[in-house]
Every structure is written in structure tokens, then in C-alpha cells.
Amino acid sequence: MNPNNSIKRPFALLASGVLLLLVIPNSAAAQAACPPGMIPYGTGTDVSSCGPDGSQNQGTNASTSIAPAPIWQSRWGAIATYAPTGVLGVSTYLPTRDQAIQSAIADCKAKGGPTCKLEVAYDNECAAVVVGSTGYNVAADPTLGGAIDSGMETCRSSGAEGCHTYYSACSLPVRVR
Structure with a gap:
């Protein structure tokens, strides 16, 4: 050996x-x-950062998770008038139709209308009062521009002069989630 x-x-x-x-x-x-759940990223033996190893998110992508659908609550508005003296009572953004009507009539009476008449109750939309030389009209529409345009068209088509928007407002839904 x-x-x-x-x-x-x-x-x-x-x-x-x-x-x-x-x-x-x-x-x-x-x-x-x-x-745990991360792997090194870097060159050679220099580990400069860590990233997910992909084993925990199989079948899902955490960056594209879906948020819950929004929840909306209706809001009501109303318009009441006492035509002989031109009194206008209004309400907006109330949770129920009855509350909106009661509030608009109370507003009309507080302004001097002894027997106020409900013109419109609307939810999740807009309303406009358009006045011309021969009277007034009330219109409602999903958009403020639509309500005004509709009221102006009614006023003009009646042959009235000096048609103009006297009042307009919206009671749109409120997002609660």
C-alpha cells in the first residue's frame, strides 16, 4: 500500500x-x-428582496379581489303649492315618501299657504317648477337637466311666454355601503 x-x-x-x-x-x-410563503429574489447568493411563492394564492389573485356591491338608500323630495298666491313648499333628501310630502306641505303652509296642494313626490331623481305667462308646471326626471327641459317644453308648447325655471332640485340615492 x-x-x-x-x-x-x-x-x-x-x-x-x-x-x-x-x-x-x-x-x-x-x-x-x-x-414563510415567500421566496428570495436576487442574483446569485445576494438576496435583495422576497416575494410570494405562489403556493398560498392558488386559484385566486389577491390584487383583483372584488369589493362588495354598493348598497343605496332611496331619498325622496316633494313640491307643494298654494297657487292663488304663488307659495311654493319643498323638501329634499328624506328617507320616505310620507316624510317628503308632509315636509313640503308644512313648508308651504309656513310660507303662508292656507291649503297647500301636493304637486309631485319624487324619489332618486330631480324635479323642476317652470313658470310662464299663463301659469306653471312641475316636471320630474332622472336628471336635473331632463326635468328642466321637460318643464320648459311643456311651458313653450302651451303658448306661454317668458318661460323660466322657478325652482329645481334633486333627491338622489345615498350610498350606505
Whole structure:
């Protein structure tokens, strides 16, 4: 047996064992640098950042989660008049039709109308009072412009002169979620 061979062999085993020990701790340290569910991103052994490993979000994409649908509550408005003296009572943004009507009639009476008449109760839309030389009309529409346009068209088509918007308002739904 050659004494040189026996020395070289254990040295070779020792050298490969040391090399193996040097590699294992480095890769373990790289894995330990990121929290669970994350993997290292970087070049070579330089771990500069961590990112998701994708195993926890299979089948879903967290960045595109869907928010719950909004919930809306209706809001009511009303217009009441006492035509002989031109008194106008109004209400907006009330939760029920009855409250809107009562409030508009109370407003009309508070302004001097002894027997006020309900002209319109509307929810989630707009209303306008248009006045011309021969009288007035009340119109409601989903948009303020639509209510005004409708009232102006009615006024003009009646042959009245000086048609103009006397009052307009909206009672639109309120988002509660």
C-alpha cells in the first residue's frame, strides 16, 4: 500500500466534506432570509428582496379581489303649492315618501299657504317648477337637466311666454355601503 494514496484519499474526502458544509449553510441562510410563503429574489447568493411563492394564492389573485356591491338608500323630495298666491313648499333628501310630502306641505303652509296642494313626490331623481305667462308646471326626471327641459317644453308648447325655471332640485340615492 502506498502511503501517499492513503493520505490523499482522506484529504480528498475531507476537502469535499468542507466544501459541502460551506454550500449547505449558505443556501440555508438564503432560505431563512425570507418569511414563510415567500421566496428570495436576487442574483446569485445576494438576496435583495422576497416575494410570494405562489403556493398560498392558488386559484385566486389577491390584487383583483372584488369589493362588495354598493348598497343605496332611496331619498325622496316633494313640491307643494298654494297657487292663488304663488307659495311654493319643498323638501329634499328624506328617507320616505310620507316624510317628503308632509315636509313640503308644512313648508308651504309656513310660507303662508292656507291649503297647500301636493304637486309631485319624487324619489332618486330631480324635479323642476317652470313658470310662464299663463301659469306653471312641475316636471320630474332622472336628471336635473331632463326635468328642466321637460318643464320648459311643456311651458313653450302651451303658448306661454317668458318661460323660466322657478325652482329645481334633486333627491338622489345615498350610498350606505
